[in-house]
Amino acid sequence: MLELFAFVGLPYAAILICVAGTVWRFRNDQYGISSLSSQFLEGKKLLWGSAPWHIGILIIFLGHFIAFLMPGVWQRLMAVPLLLALAEMTGIAATVMCLLGLIVLFYRRLTSARLQKSTHIGDFIVTALLLAQVGLGLMVAGGYRWGASWSTGTLTPYIWSLITFSPEISVIRDMPIVIQAHVVGAWLILLVLPFTRLIHMVSVPLQYLFRSPQKVVWNNPRRNNQAVAARVTQESRRHFLKAAFGLSAAGLLLSVGVLDKLGRFFQMPGLHHDEEANLLETRLRRLQLTAEEKELELERLRSDYIYVAKLAELNGTVGKYFIDYSMRPGLAFRAEDGWPMLLSAKCTHLGCTVGNQVDASGRILCPCHVSYFDIKTGMPNEGAPAKAPLDRIAWVVRDEQGNEVATESPRGSRTGRLDPTLAEGYSLFIVRSLSAEA
């Protein structure tokens, strides 16, 4: 008897009262068909309560209605395990959202004195009913899994049987009490709908989902200014966040690109062994050159005579470079009279190494700042950046037996004589004792 009332009597009564009540409300209280916004009384918690609640409940409604209106299609979709899991997850997530939203809304009603001034007993009834209904729904979803699938064969026929005026409660009467309670809860909500804030459902405020946010405020100058100021703060915050987001996104992209390059910088370059060999060879040659330089230095520290060249190798057109006792470059020439001429190759201007090619007028060029030096005297040309002549370097010529045959001091005074017939055997040296004198 009770079952008959709960699953047949109550539904018909609820539907009847809902339709009649709505019509009555529409005729007598048209402007009251709203949820009686309380945003201007309290706005912050409302956002965190209302938004999740409405988003969640709309998703859940959609699920319930599809299962009710198109059981065949729904059944076939739910036969795909992935879709079934997806539907269940979406449903449970939406239910949790609803529950949290409702709790916030309920808490808000309980804690704000301003709200309580405009709160009616109906609001509490609705909240309690909805809380119970959502809670029950969650219990059904959790306790009797895959409701998205099984409901099409059980609850959908029950509702259709009511609509077609041939009530059939054989299935629902054997269902678990939690599911039965959930169904009864639905009829109760339908019953109270016309007499509470729930009536706002019939105005189908779907555009709320898409319109830009609005804020309900008292319309007085102070409030107005506050609203403008709040808006400005919000806008500038939005701009800052946008800019900060843009910059960090750009920075992220940039660093991904840059770090990619930088990271590889530290990896060992994978060289082919030919490349490796060439590289090693070049390095070795450089090391040898350095070693040779060091040997030259050591030689200059140890020996009293340094060999420059065979006298016969020298000429007056291309100078031969050598390194003097202070490790600076020198140039050796041979004059027309057969005597050697040794000059420092360090430019007296800024110390560049002078070139060794003698031009038509018997001069060598310092390429750095274009000074020409006469190889006979070492004097720079008129107007050259270099003012002082190149230093003369003292020398000794020895014959094959190692006897000194001729010398020149740094001041240019010569001793001895060179025999042109023996010139083939002559060797040219620089001398420490004479260099020290300089």
Add this chain to the structure above:
Amino acid sequence: MKQPLVSTLFDFIASRIPLHKLDVRHMITEKEVPVHRMSWGYYVGGLALFFFIIQVFTGMMLLFYYEPTVSEAHESVEYITHFVTMGALIRNLHAWSASFMIFCVIAHMLSALAMKAFAKPREITWIAGVLLLLITFGFGFTGYLLPWNQIAVNATKVGLASIDQMGQYLPAALSHLAEDVRVTIQGAPAIGQATLSRFFALHVVILPLMIFGVIGLHVLSVQLHGMSPGIEDKPRRKDKFFPIFILKDFKEWGIAFLVLFILSLCLPFDSLFPYPLLEPYNALGSTPDGIKPEWYFYFVYYPMELLPFWVIIVVMTFATLGLFAAPWIFKGTSHKTMRWIASAIAAYMIVMTLFGENIYHAIKG
């Protein structure tokens, strides 16, 4: 009544380094930057800082492969350029960014001069800035030698030999002093391993330590005093330092990085020199043609080629002292005159840098 000297000194320091303003709100959130037609000058300093940051990072990366010995230096640089993945990019970034940094530092100095930004109480900011300029030139001079190629070593040789030149103007008894100074800097009578080691130490340790300290002082005093107003009239409006100015600054940095990165990818800095100058330094051969310093030394290099040396010494000495003393020399100068002075210096620098070589050849034939 005259104040005692010590308290005058304390007053000077207290008003130049107002540490009581040392709180984040004053230095960041409340700071405002005037907007006017010289405002671009405010960003050049930030760009110099940005390029310096690039230098620090690329420099540290190059240190992973560079070997500061006369036999290895050139080879290791070649190795970075040709074998290390992205090595050429990093090296180009370092070279291009160095030039950009020096350009920004000079432009920043000229804009500060034009805005009379050194006026009380910003003397210390200015002096720190002049020190930064000199340190930056020091970075350029020491860094130029490190690849140990022909142009690097020979140009350094020429640069150092100009110290010797001063000897001729000293009294006879002291005339060797100049050479002693050069030999001490070189570490040996001839430029060699000792010089490379010293320049390396200066470039990667000593100058960085110095510049970090001076940048700290410079930036701190900029934040303490706020930006110099820059012009006589009231600025049209002011930007909040945070977040507006800083975002604009970052925007400039982004553009600068893009330009620098693309340039470094596409155009090796070395490509501006003929190849023989990039061969390893040969101590025994003759100096190749076309030895010259980096472009940022042209403004002193070409006059040095053309004028008697003593003129250069006198002018450079006065110019350097004048830079340090600018806050006191130009105390009463109007903003307009300052702009003229700065423009004249800028014009000289631009002409000498772009056309110095042509002028030199036109005069020397």
